[in-house]
Amino acid sequence: MKREKLQKEFVQLIAAQQKLIHSVCCLYYSSAEDRNDLFQEIVFQLWKSYPAFRHQSKVSTWIYRIALNTVFSKLRKEKAKPSGESLSNEHWQQIPESGSSAYEEDVEQLYQAIGRLSETDKAIVMLYLEEHSYEEIARVMNMSKTNISTRLNRIKIRLEKLIKLQSV
Amino acid sequence: MNLDELKPLWEIHKERADAQPHWTEADLTELLRRTNTHSYPWLLNFCMTLLLISATGC
Numbered sequence: 001m002k003r004e005k006l007q008k009e010f011v012q013l014i015a016a017q018q019k020l021i022h023s024v025c026c027l028y029y030s031s032a033e034d035r036n037d038l039f040q041e042i043v044f045q046l047w048k049s050y051p052a053f054r055h056q057s058k059v060s061t062w063i064y065r066i067a068l069n070t071v072f073s074k075l076r077k078e079k080a081k082p083s084g085e086s087l088s089n090e091h092w093q094q095i096p097e098s099g100s101s102a103y104e105e106d107v108e109q110l111y112q113a114i115g116r117l118s119e120t121d122k123a124i125v126m127l128y129l130e131e132h133s134y135e136e137i138a139r140v141m142n143m144s145k146t147n148i149s150t151r152l153n154r155i156k157i158r159l160e161k162l163i164k165l166q167s168v
Numbered sequence: 169m170n171l172d173e174l175k176p177l178w179e180i181h182k183e184r185a186d187a188q189p190h191w192t193e194a195d196l197t198e199l200l201r202r203t204n205t206h207s208y209p210w211l212l213n214f215c216m217t218l219l220l221i222s223a224t225g226c
Contacts, residue, residue, distance in 0.1 A: 023181070125171070156170070
């Protein structure tokens with residue numbers, strides 16, 4: 001396929017599916033600038049891998065896999081820097097309470113609790129809440145279904161404790 | 169606690185994600201053009217190095 005045609009097809013696909021990328025960006029970064037940088041980096045990585053994408057898996061599975069690998073790699077790089085500004089647990093704890101409603105406050109509580117999970121567990125929760133099957137989550141995360149199931153049980157217990165602690 | 173209890177809250181997260189600036193096809197094309205252009209200095213450096221090596225013979 002000619003490069004121009006491939007690029008046009010890719011651009012149409014990303015324009016239609018960009019909500020998935022924004023969801024990942026919002027989960028891992030709180031500042032608009034960081035989210036924008038991450039969005040661009042993810043699109044670039046997707047574009048690099050697009051010629052090899054054979055549509056054998058769902059488009060969403062492919063997007064999540066590349067997006068999460070990009071996030072993990074970016075966070076690793078940031079953590080390696082002494083003055084890195086990667087998303088840390090503390091980072092999320094500093095988010096001002098912007099919610100005017102009780103519901104908004106609940107969402108902040110959710111972000112803070114999820115923010116305390118490991119980067120991998122955070123991704124698993126996101127995929128679970130996005131209603132992906134265990135099989136799809138396993139494919140995105142490159143883990144076994146059993147591993148995903150075990151991790152989700154542990155995450156559930158940890159989140160429960162974290163949310164209880166926050167509400168005290 | 170059931171993780172499904174978090175789903176209503178997750179809907180709010182999705183609404184926030186939906187409210188992010190929308191990238192049009194033109195924006196995305198421009199982004200790809202910029203990222204493609206960024207690779208040119210590398211290519212230019214590589215070609216210049218090859219040229220200098222062949223010109224100086226070392």
